[in-house]
Amino acid sequence: MREKLLLVAPELWRALGETLLMLGIGLTAAVLLGGPLGVALFLSSAGDSPRGQRAGRVLGWLVNTVRSFPFIILMVALVPFTRIVAGTSIGPLAAAVPLSFAAVPYFARLVEQQLREVPRGVIEAAEAMGATRLQIVMRVLLPEARSGLVLALTVLAISFLSYSAVAGVVGGGGIGDLAIRYGYYRFETDVMVITVAILIAIVQLIQFGGGRIARRLDKR
Amino acid sequence: MNTTIAPAPLIRLTHASKAFALPEGGRFDAVRDISLDILPGEIFGLVGRSGAGKSTLLRMMNLLERPDAGMVSVAGQELTALNPRDLREARRRIGMIYQHFNLLANATVFENVAFPLRIHGALNAPRLKARVTECLALVGLLDKAGSYPSRLSGGQKQRVAIARALASYPAVLLCDEPTSALDPDTTRSLLATLRDINARLGVTIVIVSHELQALGSLCHRAAVIEDGRLAELFDLGDHSVPRTTSLGRELLFYSAEARADAPPGELHA
Numbered sequence: 001m002r003e004k005l006l007l008v009a010p011e012l013w014r015a016l017g018e019t020l021l022m023l024g025i026g027l028t029a030a031v032l033l034g035g036p037l038g039v040a041l042f043l044s045s046a047g048d049s050p051r052g053q054r055a056g057r058v059l060g061w062l063v064n065t066v067r068s069f070p071f072i073i074l075m076v077a078l079v080p081f082t083r084i085v086a087g088t089s090i091g092p093l094a095a096a097v098p099l100s101f102a103a104v105p106y107f108a109r110l111v112e113q114q115l116r117e118v119p120r121g122v123i124e125a126a127e128a129m130g131a132t133r134l135q136i137v138m139r140v141l142l143p144e145a146r147s148g149l150v151l152a153l154t155v156l157a158i159s160f161l162s163y164s165a166v167a168g169v170v171g172g173g174g175i176g177d178l179a180i181r182y183g184y185y186r187f188e189t190d191v192m193v194i195t196v197a198i199l200i201a202i203v204q205l206i207q208f209g210g211g212r213i214a215r216r217l218d219k220r
Numbered sequence: 221m222n223t224t225i226a227p228a229p230l231i232r233l234t235h236a237s238k239a240f241a242l243p244e245g246g247r248f249d250a251v252r253d254i255s256l257d258i259l260p261g262e263i264f265g266l267v268g269r270s271g272a273g274k275s276t277l278l279r280m281m282n283l284l285e286r287p288d289a290g291m292v293s294v295a296g297q298e299l300t301a302l303n304p305r306d307l308r309e310a311r312r313r314i315g316m317i318y319q320h321f322n323l324l325a326n327a328t329v330f331e332n333v334a335f336p337l338r339i340h341g342a343l344n345a346p347r348l349k350a351r352v353t354e355c356l357a358l359v360g361l362l363d364k365a366g367s368y369p370s371r372l373s374g375g376q377k378q379r380v381a382i383a384r385a386l387a388s389y390p391a392v393l394l395c396d397e398p399t400s401a402l403d404p405d406t407t408r409s410l411l412a413t414l415r416d417i418n419a420r421l422g423v424t425i426v427i428v429s430h431e432l433q434a435l436g437s438l439c440h441r442a443a444v445i446e447d448g449r450l451a452e453l454f455d456l457g458d459h460s461v462p463r464t465t466s467l468g469r470e471l472l473f474y475s476a477e478a479r480a481d482a483p484p485g486e487l488h489a
Contacts, residue, residue, distance in 0.1 A: 125322035128282050129336040129388075130308035139339065143326050219368040220325040 008191055011178065016198070018092040018173035022099055022164045023157060029100035030107035030156055037063070037104060038111025039137055045112075046123075063105040071163050074098050095164070095172025103160055110152035114145045147218035154210025158203050175199055228296065229257035230391060230424050231281055236290035238276055250276040251287070252448040260391070263418050263425040265435040267467050268445035274428045277445060278394055281426060282314040283307060295391055312340055315385030315423075319397040321377040323369040323384075329356070330365040333383045342388065355383040359413060375406035382413065386423070393417070395427040399434060407431065411438050432467070436474025444468045 041063070044056025069077070075098040079089045082097040118141055126140045142149070165176020175195050183192020238251040250273040258264045266274040279285040280292055283299050292299045297310055323332050333352045337343050343351060356362045359379035369377055378398060385393055395414070399407040411434055418425050429435050435442060436456065443453040444465045451465050456475040463469045 119320075119322070121318055121320055121322040122324060124284060125316070125318065126335070126339075128284055128311060128314070128316045129339065129384075130311035131339045132308065135339045139335070140324065144324060146326060217326070219327075220370055 004188075004190055005194065008178075008182070008194075012175075012194070012198070015173060015175045015178040015195075018177075019161070019164055019175045019202075021092050022096045022167060022172060022174055023160060025093075025096035026099035026103045026160050026164075027153065027157055030103035031153070033100075034104040034107030035111055037108035039115065039141070041108055041112040042115040042141070043133070043137070063108055066101065066105045067109070069102075071098070071102055072166050074102055075166065090171035092167070092173050095167030095174075099160060099163060099167065102163065103156060106159070107152065107156050110156060111149065114148035114152055115141050117148055118144045147214040150210055150214040150217060154206055154214075157206050157210070161199065161202060161206070175202075227259055229293075230260040230295060231258040231426070232256070232291075232293040233277075233280065233287075234291040234293075236277075236280055236287040236292060238273075238280065238285055238287050249273075249448050251280065253290070254445075254448075254450045255290075256443060256450065256453070258392075258424065258426060259441075260424055261418070261422050262440045263415070263427065263438055265439035265442035265471070266426065266428045266445060267430075267432065267435060267442060267471060268451075269467075270430075272445045273448040274445045275396055276448075278396055278426060278428045281392070281394055282311055282316060284316075309340075312336065312342075312388045313391050314394065315388075315390035315392065316394040316396065317378065317381045317385050317398050319400045321369070321374075321381045321401075323377060323380055325369055327368075328365065329361065329367050329369065329372070329380050332369070332380055333387050335384060336388045340388065351387060352383075355387050356380075358386065358417070359383045373406070374402050375410060378402065378410055379413065382417070386417065386421070390423060392424045392426065395425060395429075397429055398427065399429065399431060407434060414438065432470050433474045433478075436471050436476075437478030439475075442468075442471055444471075 037059070041056060041059055044052045044059065047053065066074075075095070078098045078101060082094050083089050085097050086094045088094050122144060123136060123140055126136050131139065162176065164172065164174050165180065167174060168177025168180055175198055179192050179195035179199070182188040183195070233254055233256045236251055236254050237249070239247045239249045241247055252273075254277060266278060268274040276285050280287055281294065283292060287300065290300075294310065294314060299307060299310060302310060324335065327335070330352055333355050334348055337348050337351060353362065353365075356365055359382050361376060361379050361383065364372060364376065364380075369380065372380065382393075393414075398414075399410055402410060414425055414427070415438060417423050427435065427438065439456055441453065441455050444451040444467045446465065452463060452468050454461070454463065454468065456472065459472060459476065463472055
């Protein structure tokens, strides 16, 4: 067991790095693109202009469509797109493309849900004071929902840790891929146990960290 | 109009109407063709049973509810004709407080009061700090500047809301059932604060409330709203004409009682 561990240690390290790289890119895309998309979903459904509501329905439909794809199919379907964006269709960078693609609508829905928790009256008070739409988003919605948003990001990170395992199919690498290759294809149970243990540790760490930050941010 | 010059109204509603579509189809006429003038410096009460339309009427005065028909003017400006940008500007001068306070939970008391000043970028940092401090002192909460609203009592939260509403020097303070979530003692002290603000700063106050006793002692004039219509409007000091609505009679009773109890000079004539 011990020498086996030493044998796979470099590979474990590399896999860990790949996993963090994929997660990092996916989560960044989720926050930068999914965040604004979530705000747009919320505003269009909460607003009373018919044009906004129509735009919201189109956005909602798009989000649902992307989210209906099983991840592995999305990944394969996106290969041509991935080649354009990442220059290659294999490796962690390539795998990060479909991961980001799936993470954006997922996070958008989580953001929309969290913004719905902000009391209507608080938004109305800002309107009554003469705040612009952008000011309401930046100074009311996001700060008031901030602890929920951190928890949403936590949920996203943990889901995508397990999605990233599927990325092994396109040679994405990562811890999950290691578990599949050694444990599933080569029946090396001990390596699989180690990798799963590492995954458990990462999940616990993300959940613990996210929960802590969320609690500190919550002044309600 | 006779020979005495009437002061120009601060708020004028002209044939204002508003209906809401009901979820099960059909429509609910919340406000039906109401015309109303509110004078600068007065405390004006709006009373009526639940669903009579008084809150909708109040919310028309800053266009939180846009009338389907009719006009709303505040300080000579026709709100219903303004573009969104000018409306935001006009709303700076119309403060509002609510039954459930509507404070930002994740912002300190100081930041809550600073909010209207920041969104309009009206003051530089030292002047903003001075103004927030001034407003908090006015409602007696200077020591709570660094606290979060969740640490305050209901009465204190409403005082923060008042300070926030006053921060940008409003001409009007709209009060939507401001004491409904408060106990009787807190209600009394909050009403005293409103009276004080009206007397010292000259801010016009329009208040919607179910508490007739509170309104009777606070208001100069009041309107009774029934079924979305203006049923009667009268001066609370005027006992010469018998009131036609039961709410009107009750209001006058409380007003007379408050006047009898209070030492002279503490109530407005």
